[in-house]
Amino acid sequence: MQKVAIVTGANRGLGFETCRQLAKRDIQVILTSRDEAQGKAAVEKLQAEGLEVVSHPLDVTSAESIEHLTQFIRNQFGRLDILVNNAGIARDPLGDPESSIFNTKVSTIHETMETNLHGPLLLCQALIPLMKEHQYGRVVNVSSGAGQLSDMNTGFPAYRMSKTALNALTRIFANELEGTNILVNSVCPGWVRTDMGGPNATRSVEQGVETIVWLATLPDDGPTSGFFRDRQPIDW
Template sequence: MGKDAKLALVTGANRGIGFAIACGLAAGGVRVLAGVRSTEKAREAADAFRKAGAAVTPAVLDVADARRIPEALDGIARDHGPIDILVNNAAVLIDGPGGFAASLFDMTDDVFRRTWETNVLGPSAIIRALVPGMMARGFGRVVNMSSRAGQLNGMSAGFPAYRVSKAALNALTRIAADETAASGADVKINACSPGWVRTDMGGADAPRSPAEGAETAIWLATLISDGPNGGFFEDKKALAW
């Protein structure tokens, strides 16, 4: 890759959709860092990317520990340079046995707190740490991996902590996109739903492969200058919030 290639950070990229996003971006000529929780996960991810023939470099970043994210990102910047593309992919779904709480009233504070830390506080901390630099340099792309489960349009019961966290991530997307638009910089911040994908979270019965689930995120991560900002997409088409 040339020295002018953009540098992307994809969180939760050691498996599933994140792994597919990282591989897809690397295949398109982007330098890619795969955010993983630990040094052990980094070693495992390095082997997996090597076997996949993808030029992706693991980087330790625990999204669930928002207080340490700025320090971790400073270290990543020293080692690799400034981040041009951010894909906030890491997320958890832990609502009750089997991942699905039957009722909001069955949810515990601990489930809500752990879901919020990974799905909202982590992405928020990373955005606040990286986007000001993107605006200063005049370029940036941010993709927040959301879900139709977070749509207020048609919101229903079931796995409430996850739904609330994805609705909050959508709100974060709109707020951040509005601020970057006001700056005049070529910085685009969007959210997307991957659809129902065969991953540890989605299960074996899901109709989509991780590569199919990654397509819209890769598109948003590589938008041209007149591309959308502050939108919510699936299959490269706008969704209602």
Template sequence: MGAGGLVGGTVLVTGASRGLGREAARWLAERGFTVIAGTRAPALIPGTDVLALDVADEASVRAAVAHVKARHGRLDALVNNAAIQIDGTDGVLDLPLETLRRTLETNTLAPLRMAQAFAPLMGKGGRIVNVSSGGGQLSTPAAWAPAYCISKTALNAVTVQLSEGLKPKGIAVNAVCPGWVRTDMGGAEAPRSLEEGAASILWPILEAGPDVTGGFWRDGKRIEW
């Protein structure tokens, strides 16, 4: 570990089969990290330890913890990137509650489950990054996909709670907005590249000091909740 960000170590990235997760895993591998790429679907991600992982399934998460402990012994950083967006442009008054439940399970409860499961493998100076969204900001309300936006607002609250809960262990927890990125979810019209989005996500790991915790960030700059 350097004076600021981590230099080397073992990092688990969820949702790594495509998009921002895959790009973040690639960046870390190129910088000498041992990267565990968590994927639901089989994927070949060069330079990584590909791990079958469904973050919404408790048994799958338990198996992932056993794998990481047996093969790597510890974890230095966790990137909770896996997420779904299954609602469209209908307003919140037309939002099926089952859609919200499914979205919360993956986008909010799963990052909490992952943090609870993997924190025992992390030591002082460890990092947890929750990939959030500007859609989750209460300061600038968004309504373009209400279930997704609600889930990211809740994820921000989980981030603050985890930050407080893990301070005694010296583990920093932050939420990051990668911006509107050209991915399958973001679409071809998005203004930001995968590289820009991944750089934003990885800032708390590669650049921020170990005392930077409990914040919401975009491109290394704090943004409003």
């Protein structure tokens, strides 16, 4: 039976390329985007390549939006196999006074956490039960080396804290799902040339999604509760 995947924040960048690569593996992909028009435009590009991709609007900070998506999946496909939590924001860019922890506003931290942590939490709570029905699931949380406690540094405080918290979420869900064939992992795609990464980043989008797609298509004996870059485990 054809597998079904959801990729959040997928109208561009890493999410868009993840959709392309999963669809090329004969996986039915649901491309989600907060902006419905941008999501539809992205899907049209992929459909023009002969790929099985559909769009659905999704605001990861809205429980109501997540519920609408869940009902759409259940009614349209009756199953879910892969969840890629890719949607993310960075509100404290380098050079901004808020890049110092001494100047960071609580409102910036709250906004960042709402998208980068609360969104994946709500999506996992809503969608993993669909995976349990078929005893199969792959959850990939797109994190960052900026969230590694082992190499924690200054700058981007809200973003760093949100990704550290996302890694904790990975470990908690993976632990509760032990033995269910639902594998939950975090991934650092590296510094990628996207709108967020900028034009000077060292990696192409294709390189950035390689480990994401690998984790999304792991065999049943694949790893869980891990943090990976270039298909290799890295320190938390």
